[in-house]
Amino acid sequence: MPTKALPTASALDTARLLLGVFLPTIAKGPIIRRPWAVGLAARLDLDTKSVDLVRAIHGKYPDGPLMLRVPIRRQAVVLAPGDVHTVLAQSPDPFSPASSEKRAALSHFQPHNVLITRGPERTVRRALQEQVLDTDSPVHHLADRFVPVVEEEMGSLLASATSTGSLPWGDFLDAWYRVVRRVVFGDHARDDTELTALIIRLRKDGNWAFLKPVRKATRRRLLQRIGEELARAEPGSLASVMAAAPTADGVDPVQQVPQWLFAFDPAGMAVFRTLTVLASHPGAMAAARTEADGDTTGRRVLPYLRAAVLETLRLWPTTPMILRQTTAPVEWPAGLMPDRCGVLVYAPYFHRDERNLANAHAFAPERWLTQEDDGWPLVPFSDGPVVCPGRHLVLLVTSAALATLVSDTDFTVAAGQDLDPGRPLPGTLDNYSVTLGVAPRAAAAS
Known part of the structure; x- marks a missing residue:
């Protein structure tokens, strides 16, 4: 007896999802924000309207995943929490992260990266990433090197911002890129803006995926520069750990590095957004300062500030679309999902579901310090076997940055969106329009 097919959305509902969810998300830039x-x-x-639309579609098609009527490829949307866990727990096989769209986008600057690799090569590339990034350790073994870098660059940024009384996004981003270059390559790369410009140019092309030819000469130049950095491998950098790690055939260490530069960019966005929320939420700022002031770990273990970053990523995920592609037909209770089928998890739908998530539209870092939402798919770093291998390192660096920023400085939102703690937070936080007012901390100055 033939297996039944999964439920399929009508042509109208498919168009609603494409225009109301896919298009706005892609327009913002899947690889680098516009x-x-x-x-x-x-x-x-x-973004709020997109979440509302997915909720309405889920109500209409409660059994899933839901297939869409698209002419070019087979595509499904995951709408139930249990199905999200199934997809992420069974990655990379049969749900491969190397989807066609992701491969087209990331090939602009890292065609042999683990994220878009399948088979045995993926195994060895993933193992190398986990070794270098200390995936299983909440505190990276080079924390004694990385934290002072963060403190120095954030301190320099604060000195400049305090003198002008303001901190716009662009100034923060410049300082953040200095942190990233020093963490990845070492102090000598602090002011190597050319290297950052190379990957930004290629990431902008990556936004267009299939629709834009690869700048092969520019990509070759980027990878050559990274190869040179690995060859010099300054002690105390991620590059030095990579250079010292044993490698197997097919690893291609050079092409594993661009992802670090890529991933640290949205991490900086998360820091600035968290700082913006703290500036308008006195209770959360007080809790952050209490932790920073009482810290005895050298800013290596800051549970509340790590939770604050996670909460910001829940509210405004920097990877709103988690993409997978089936490597074989997959049987679901509702029907059969075909081979080479695209699978989409739209994270904001689950992150902002007030029906199942307490204070879904509020800034509540405490949720990450309890088991209150355990089991619900809050996936700022994805989840399962292909969870982001650098998640702990990102949280180490971002929480250390926030501790440095809030310890002796008062912030206000001088320009940008209103983030009233008494009202639901907006579905989109436009960090590009935000300017923070900066002044010495009143309590510290008295």
Whole structure:
């Protein structure tokens, strides 16, 4: 007896999802954000509308995953929490993270990266990433090197911002890139803006995936520069750990590095957004300062500030679309999902579900310090066997940055969106439009 097919959305509902969810998310930039599109999404509240649309579609098609009527490829959307766990727990096989769209986008700057690799090569590339990034350790073994770098660059940024009384996004981003270059390559790369410009140019092309030819000469130049950095491998950098690690055939260490530069970029966005929320939420700021002031770990273990970053990523995920592609047909209770089928988890739908998530539209870092939401798919770093291998390192660096920023400085939101703690937070936070007012901390100055 033939296996039944999964439920399929009508042509109208498919169009609604494509226009109301896919298009706004892609327009904002899947590989590097387009500021104008983020600003437009914030003004029109497009992300809130996208979540509402997915909720309505899920109500209409409660059994899933849901197949869409698209002409080019087979595509499914995951709408139930249990199905999210199934997809992420069974990655990379049969749900491969190397989807066609992701491969087309990331090939612009890292065609042999683990994220878009399948088979045995993926295994060895993933093992190398986990070794270098200390995936299983909450505190990276080079924390004694990385934390002072963060403190120094954030301190320099604060000195400049205090003198002018303001901190716009662009100034923060420049300082953050200095942190990233020093963590990845060492102190000598602090001011190597050319290297950052190379990957930004290619990431902008990656936003267009299949629709834009690869700049092969620029990509070759980027990878050559990374190869040179690995060859010099300054002690105390991620590059030095990579260079010292044993490698197997097919690992291609050079092409595993661009992802670090890529991933640390949205981490900086998370820091600035968290700082913006803290500036408008006195209770959360007080809790952050209490932890920073009482810290005895050298800013290596900051549970509340790590939770604050996670909460910001829940509210405004920097990877809103988690993509997978089946490597074989998959049997679900509702029917059969075909081979080479694209699978989409739209994270904001689950992150903002007030029906199942307490204070879904509020900033509540405490949720990450309890088991209150255990089992619900809050997936700021994805989950399962292909969870982001650098999640602990990102949280180490971002929480140390926040501790440095809030310890002796008062912040206000001088320009940008209103983040009233007494009202639901917006579906989009346009960090590009935010300017923070900066002054010495009143308590510290008295």
